[in-house]
Amino acid sequence: MPFLAAEPITTLVPSISEGILWAIGASPFAAFVVIALSYRWFPKIAGYLAILGVGAAMVLAYVTLFNVIDADGGIAQYTHEWFRAGSLVVNLGVRVDGLTAIMLVAVTTVSFLVQVYSTGYMAGDPGIGRYFAYMCLFTTAMLGLVLADNLFMLFIFWELVGLSSYLLIGFWYHRPAAAAAAKKAFIVTRVGDLGLLAAILLIWTRTPTHTFDIATIQQVAANHQVAQWVITWFALGVLAGAIGKSAQFPLHVWLPDAMEGPTPVSALIHAATMVVAGVYLVARFFPVFEASPDARQVVAWVGAITAIMAACIALVQTDFKRVLAYSTISQLGYMMLALGAFGYAAAIFHLFTNAFFKALLFLGSGSVNHSTNTFDMRKMGGLRKAMPITFWTFVIASLSLAGIFPLAGFWSKDEILLDAWRDNRALWAAAFAGAFLTAFYMFRAIFLTFFGDYKGGEPVDHHDPENHFHGDPAHPHESPWSMAGPLLVLAVPAVAVGWFAYRDAFADFVNGALPAVEESGSSFEWGIAISSTIVALAGIGLAYAVYYKEWVTSKSLREGFAPLTILFENKFYLDRLYEDFFVRTVLQRGWNRLLELNDKYVVDGIVNGTGQLGRELSQRLRIVQNGQLQTYGLGFAAGVIILVLAVFTANPL
């Protein structure tokens, strides 16, 4: 690769050297390769190799972040030609700017802590080497995705993220539920990926220079150098990809099932990698969405519907992790909503804060599982005393998620509400209602899990060879330090990241990634901030009243809202719609039947018809072949006579 020939393309450049950027992606990849080659013989060191590889990437990511901060979030891009075929020129390149730097830090930090945590959580699992290899691959794919400077590379890493998430969700592949969840995640996201691929092909054919370069595409869209319909359809295709990866309505169904993977994987998927890839993609192409009001509206409403719907489903879940899963979907809906309401900076900010407190929540749920052997909240309760570290960190993360002053989530959610208020009051109302639901379902989970009496967890079946649980669920205990440590570390940014990254400084920083910046006015309003805090406190209060004091029993609440709770418990019947209607009816009875008939009558018809034709013809021809040499001789003589006559007619003597 011609490293020496590279030169930065823009003038406002962070002083980061190209080698460091490549090394960020390369170090977890190197860890992946080394683990994959060595885990069969040295499974014990796999975890340390993963920590080393991701840790190195994390250090470099922070170096990059400080460099980019010095350059006010400006863009540095290093591009090399990879290959060309006619007008198709494919480049290998890295690009770093405010958005990339934020993503790098979020991804590597969360991933690093998840690796540390995994050494405790996965200890004793026979597949531990494979596990860490996949984790490193996953991190590599995500880092490549945010570093890529062109759509071609971006799509490769995009698919790698999909692949590695498939491998990790189905990590316990011997469990049918895990295998099915992995397949579901892969296939459902593939629906969205098709949209992204179509968008890439469309923009490549329509841009005057046939480019995959992200900066060029942003420029082209912002200056309207292609037809409006191209911009709109490209934006919608990108959105389709984002809907699949970020689990937005209507393709969100895979994410709750993805809980079948090991809990640290869920933390990684939900906080820093897979699901934020979609939000990142839309943010990356924000100038394109600005150029297309229709597509932007679609983004906003997809986000609003997702935020509300997922929050409603989260209200009635009994599985600890599934509450968090729907919470993630809901928060991603918030980010999409913000992007659709011109809240580019707010969306990235929320992505950043969410990465920390959501990772903390998932790791906390894993810690709870580690001591109770279950995720069913009806079998928990009273864990506050047994697991103080888990409890307090979990409460901090929940408060942050609910948007309580002065924790990280308050600042970012507040900005989203403000942007929604400025753009469209209906969007704001949706986000506002979502804030109430968020606070309620998070504290419902807390009261059910950590307060009241302990209900015994799930007894361990020591005769089950699949079982690798070592603790004693009857007497829950705090998790080991390799697990509790990351919880404590993550609690710090879950509280404080909002202060450092707050306000216009952050907005200016991530705006450095955009070709043109629009001034969006002041970014704080007391009305928004106070109302959102009140509504969040109201949600917590309701949860307290119902699940702690039990002034109103949850049962009577459920029955009071009977049609709604049934709707929520059935997840708005979307899974049923997909499985019963699309898969069973449309696909299996409709399309597959059509293909079957086609196969039976058209394809087989042609094949059998050819054979039949040959047989019919030969039936007629075999009469000539009667086995009598004399008949052949007659034919031979007749032929000779005809030939001779022909020759003599043509050349008379």
Place this chain on the structure above:
Amino acid sequence: MSALFLVTIGIENFLAVGALLFALGFAIALSKRNAIGVLMGVELMLNAVNLTLLTFSRFSPSDRPVAGATFVVFVITVAAAEAAVALALAVSVYRNRDTVDVDKINLLKS
């Protein structure tokens, strides 16, 4: 002897006899049901060809005047061998199938 009878026997006469013999032999070979008869027809055709070869040899000026005759000697030799083999086959078929009717020797026909 009258000049009337002094007909010059030329190449046409020889060729005509050769063609006639060939046609006869061919007709016999195709129409006879008896394998021996078919063989006789074939022999007749061979000799018709021999006659034609000799005719051309005799009537064409050539550097090698005996070339045609040599050819004929070869044909006779091969024909003798062929007759021996063919007759042996006919005897063998007759022993196995009690017939030499070529229409009935049709084991290969399905």
